[in-house]
Amino acid sequence: MTEHSSRPGGAAETPDAGVHVAIIMDGNGRWAQARGRRREWGHRRGAESVRSVVRAAPDLGVGTLTLYAFSSDNWSRPAAEVGLLMRLLERYMRREAAELRDNGVRLRVVGRRDRLDARIVDAIAEAEATTESGDRLDLRIAVDYSSRHALLQAVREAASREGLAADRPDLAAELGRVMHADGPSRDVDLLIRTGGEKRLSDFLLWECAYAEMLFTPVMWPDFSGEHLASALQDFATRDRRFGNVQLAG
Ligand code: FPP
Secondary structure: OOOOOOOOOOOOOOOOOOEEEEEEOOOHHHHHHOOOOOHHHHHHHHHHHHHHHHHHHHHHOEEEEEEEEEEHHHHHOOHHHHHHHHHHHHHHHHHHHHHHHHOOEEEEEEOOOOOOOHHHHHHHHHHHHHOOOOOOEEEEEEEEEOHHHHHHHHHHHHHHHOOOOOOOOOHHHHHHHHHOOOOOOOOOOEEEEOOOOOOOOOOOOOOOOOOEEEEOOOOHHHOOHHHHHHHHHHHHOOOOOOOOOOOOO
16 A cells, blocks of 8 residues: 555555555466366366455455456467366356355456457356445456556547647546546556566556566465465565655654
8 A cells, every 4th residue: 555646647545445466367277287287277276266365355455456367368378278267257257246245345357348258248247236335355357458458548548538639748647547447446556476477468557557566486276365465464564665765754
């Protein structure tokens, strides 16, 4: 969480909004292959980790949790793997919505919907409606998500609102409003990537402007609420200056 509320283009953050944690859930395939199993098995176990982390998050002070479930570049994976991931997502929406609602979780899906099957789009809409009143945790699941695509769309919209006057000083503020208009989007406080790689993979490029980064070798199927708790302990020790200097006192 941060006390800064006036960074250019950034969304104002309220002090009680909780920490925004975003997670790149990487390592499912390698985890399964290391055990002599197909990659799909890793994704199934990865869905269990999602449940564990979502249950733990509200009591750890997390107000917003954004999970990268399917990137726009993931369409290029083998059809069987894409199909399984889509089935897991649909199942999650259909089976978990009631429990999420009972636990005060509001679910939103971010990303494109125009390339998803109608069944999945319906399941998403139903889950979002079921969980609409959740006020303990904003859970955002990124599906067919590309940060570059989201940014391009936002620039187009902001520019049209500003009459295409790209040099207008308020364009950056308008862009910030557009970027954060779609539900409870906020700047990311802590970005976690599991699976040992150290890259952003087109995830929340705008929202991560001042995010603290934590890269862990733990594969996503092994990641649990306890790992989230220790990541937050690490985050609590970070000195966040947002381009400023350390102020005395
Ligand atoms: C990256 O691991 C993971 C994905 C592309 C899919 C993530 C999906 C889930 C965790 C399950 C479904 C999600 C929900 C919300 C129910 P990878 O396959 O790239 O792993 P690798 O780097 O070892 O190949």
